[in-house]
Amino acid sequence: xxxxxxxxxxxxxxxxxxxxxxxxxxxxxxxxxxxxxxxxxxxxxxxxxxxxxxxxxxxxxxxxxx
Numbered sequence: 001x002x003x004x005x006x007x008x009x010x011x012x013x014x015x016x017x018x019x020x021x022x023x024x025x026x027x028x029x030x031x032x033x034x035x036x037x038x039x040x041x042x043x044x045x046x047x048x049x050x051x052x053x054x055x056x057x058x059x060x061x062x063x064x065x066x
Contacts (some may be wrong), residue, residue, distance in 0.1 A: 021064045028056030 012020070031053030033039075035046045 017064065021060045024056050024063055025061030028053045028058075028060060031056060 031049050033053075035050035035053060036039075036044075039046065041049075
């Protein structure tokens with residue numbers, strides 16, 4: 001018996017890659033903007049927003065190169 005072929009990886013169109021990358025990086029930038037010192041919120045909330053912002057910027061980079 002032959003095993004089934006491995007699944008093919010579907011590549012996104014350039015427009016989808018650009019829109020996805022722009023979305024991740026824009027939302028990540030906004031999250032970093034909300035973590036600044038003068039923004040309302042507790043220090044813990046600001047640290048969490050900074051972590052979310054960095055993670056989303058990283059996701060934008062990964063999205064662009066994959």
